[in-house]
Amino acid sequence: MKAREDGSGSAAPRKRVRRGIEGWRTLISQQRASGETVDAFCAARGIPRSSFSKWRNRLESAPTSTAQFLPVAVRSAAAGAVGLAEPQPGAAQMRLSRAAANKLLDAIIARLAESL
Secondary structure (H helix, E strand, C coil): CCCCCCCCCCCCCCCCCCCCCHHHHHHHHHHHHHHHCCHHHHHHHHHCCCHHHHHHHHHHHHCCCCCCCCCCCCHHHHHHHCCCCCCCCCCCCCCCCCHHHHHHHHHHHHHHCCCC
């Protein structure tokens, strides 16, 4: 065990606190906003520096989700065949065969599943 900073002997064992991802995100944000060094911040709160660093590295290296859902207009094939759908300003249109549409949709779903 480490000696206390005041030199009065052994430090009491730390009580283990379980934190979730949001708890660690909050602590990391608080440390950045505090202006304290990581060592000082952790020491003042009884947080093991190694745990703080491990979680900071883990969260900073995790991919952030910037994916956004875009509006999709679904129309029947019959409506498209007679030209009833009007394109929206700034919208892109694609016409695909059923097989190509199924293949594209499978690829999109697979890509989304990878990001979860």
